[in-house]
Amino acid sequence: MTPETVLIIGAGQGGLQAAISLRQSGFAGTITLIGGEPGLPYQRPPLSKAYLRDGKAEALYLRPESFFDAKQIDYRPDTWVEAIDRTAQRVTVTGQSGAHALPYDHLVLATGTRNLRPPIEGIGLACDLRTLRDAQTLRDRLSQPTRIAVIGGGFIGLEFAAVARALGHEVAIIEAAPRLMARAVSAKMSAHFAELHRDWGNRLHLGQAAIAVEPSGVTLADGTKIASDFVLLAAGVRPNTELAEAAGLACDNGVRTDARLLTSDPAISALGDCASFPDPRSGAQIRLESVQAATDHARLIAKRIAKGDAAPYSAQPWFWSDQGPCKLQIAGFATPDAAEEEIAAGIIGRFDASGLSAIETLDNARAHMRARKLIASPVPITRAELEEIAA
Known part of the structure; x- marks a missing residue:
């Protein structure tokens, strides 16, 4: 049965994408998006780069204010969730209008992380x-x-x-x-x-x-x-799991989910930096700090809620970092103990017991896109195919 009311806690890119994808998937019910910060949802990655140089806050906003009215999304900034009542399926929030309760049929946790x-x-x-x-x-x-x-x-x-x-x-x-x-x-x-x-x-x-x-x-x-x-x-982050823990949800380096991003409560999903989920490749429980993962999580959850799609999460992760004029890009996910091998200048493969797990590239967008296709291949990868990345 399709839920009639979806409440999303967290208005970062993952939380906002969940609201957007619900509407794109045909969900016609009530969507409430709760954000702890004032103002419109915005991108975080440019904060450590472009914004420090140009100071253009307006360039960071993900959607204009008119978007929320047009899509009938009840966006509540500067609002905090104090508690989740799983039995009654409602949350207690505090904001400019004081404390009150909001009901949900399905709850999405997109609470992100905070600095360690x-x-x-x-x-x-x-x-x-x-x-x-x-x-x-x-x-x-x-x-x-x-x-x-x-x-x-x-x-x-x-x-x-x-x-x-x-x-x-x-x-x-x-x-x-x-x-x-x-x-x-x-x-x-x-x-x-x-x-x-x-x-x-x-x-x-x-x-x-x-x-x-x-x-x-x-x-x-x-x-x-x-x-x-x-x-x-800038010594790392920790997932915001306090609400989930207080509500009795299973947590393990984040809010623990299954391959469909459902928590231990089938009426609650979790996504993005706060979610711990099975790695599609290894099956190990992992947590990714990545805009790409958060938005891919959001799309999968939205399809499950709106269309009953029970497909497991299988997207290949990728990451990037712009430092000065240099762009580091990573396709796949490698643990710190993964072996490494230089494939070509500025291209490094990471390997574990199951084979190739990630490819790092430096200032080579073309090689990175090839690496993403290669990493996604379900068949074993040959040395010749690896070397073709740099061709």
Whole structure:
């Protein structure tokens, strides 16, 4: 039986896409989209790149205000869900009109993630880069020459560092792991980006955790003092699962779902960065921090709700990171312990016990698109086919 009322918690790209896809799939019932931030839903990836340079917030908006009226989507910004009552199938929300309950026939959790706060003394002094408001604050701070310490050598920290350095600021990157982007890319690609950042003038402090943040800078585990005027914290994220946990839903590095993205309650789905789901390739439970995954999840959930489509999630993941003039693209998903092999200059294959799991490319969009088609192939991939990616 098709639900008549769908309530979506989270108005990021995944949550908004769920609302859009429901209408595109012919769903004629009530859709309520709840967002914790004020204003219209917007893109997050440009916050660490283009927005810091141009400050054009209007370019980030995913849909104009008129869209929600036209599609009969009840969008409620600046509103927070306090609790989920699974028995009554309703949620308690607080917003500008106070606290009240909203019913649902099906609930979609698109609650995303929040920045990880490591146990570092004085970490409250550090800046975040997660929301548009965060980015606006950072852009103001970048208006004058300054010294910046970035805690975290993942995508966000490195993208910010590249922009800040290009604007003329002094940047020190602090990464507790022995190499950059260790969770996401091969050792060879990591080494290449370390060389790039050093060539741009960024100072790297690898294999040393930050243990204290003070107004004057950051102290590392070995006692090194890094002087800075402000500190950006980009040490990873954690999924927002508190609502799900309080409601008694199964959680495992995110809100646990099956292959159809249904939680342990068949009236509740989860998508995007907050969802833990079976990897279509390995069957292992994984969680992806990716706009592509969130929007693909949303489309699948919408088809299931609107049309009764019970197909499992099978989309191939892909990722990207723009750092300075360089574009890193990844087709597929590799665990940090995956073996690596250079296929051609700027093209690296990642392998596990089942074979090829991911392909990394640098400044080569054509090779990346070929890699995505190859990764999606259900048959074993030959060495010759791998080499053809670079042709």
